[in-house]
Amino acid sequence: MPRANEPRLPPRDRILQAAEALFYQEGIVRVTVDAIAEKAQSTKMTLYRHFESKEVLVSEWIGLLIEDYSHVLDQLAESHADSAAEQISGFVRFVIDNLSGTSQRGCPFTNTLAEIGDQYADVRALIISHKKRQYQRLEALCTKAGANAPDSLAKEITLILEGIQVVAQNASFEKSSEFTLNIIESKLALLK
Structure with a gap:
């Protein structure tokens, strides 16, 4: 109120x-x-x-989340135009920093996919498209950062980020955010 x-x-x-x-x-x-x-x-x-309909409402909500993620990546591109590694690191920090903001429920995109099943085909397509674009953007940043195998590094980062969101839900070990950040930072340090 x-x-x-x-x-x-x-x-x-x-x-x-x-x-x-x-x-x-x-x-x-x-x-x-x-x-x-x-x-x-x-x-x-x-x-x-x-x-x-409720599906339209869910779609609008997911669309706003997608805009938020894209906006973060755009801001990082602007503020770290000369460092793709810093852009990747900034995005990783964004995901980690938002784990507590999601009430420890993990990735809203993945949760939505799991929950809606075959319902809401347009929402499912929207999320899948977003996840693909996010991976492609990470792959482009890995290429720009000089990774030997940018596709593999982008896949590793994607899997690690998806994993930390699951670990945040189940609290299977302490300081998972710090551990995740250290893993990715060590990978990015090899690019410098």
Whole structure:
């Protein structure tokens, strides 16, 4: 609820914000449209006015997450234009730093794929396309950084990042973020 003198978000933004919080906490399938509308301090009719279906709402949410990831990579490209290794390192730190922000639920993209199964074909295609672009961008950065086998290094980094997100969920060992960062930093140090 907004504080006094604090502007209230428009309904569409409140709905997206509520959906994000609920999807992270409870998962997509378990969360009802009614629960999203209630958390957004809105109505089901208003939700459907902005999003024709729950699938469209999930797709919009995933689209915003994709924009966030792309924006981070774009910012890193701008701030470290002369160092592809620094761009990779910055992206790794972004993923690691956001592990706690996801309520230790891991990668929202991977979780969504696992949860929706064969439902929501457009959402599935959107996520798969995002993951492929992210890998291709890492591969291009590995090439630019001078890796002997940029495709292999990009695959290793991708697998390590996917793995740390799973470990964050199951807490199988302490200081996994530091361990992950050290592994990737040592690989990137070989490129300098």
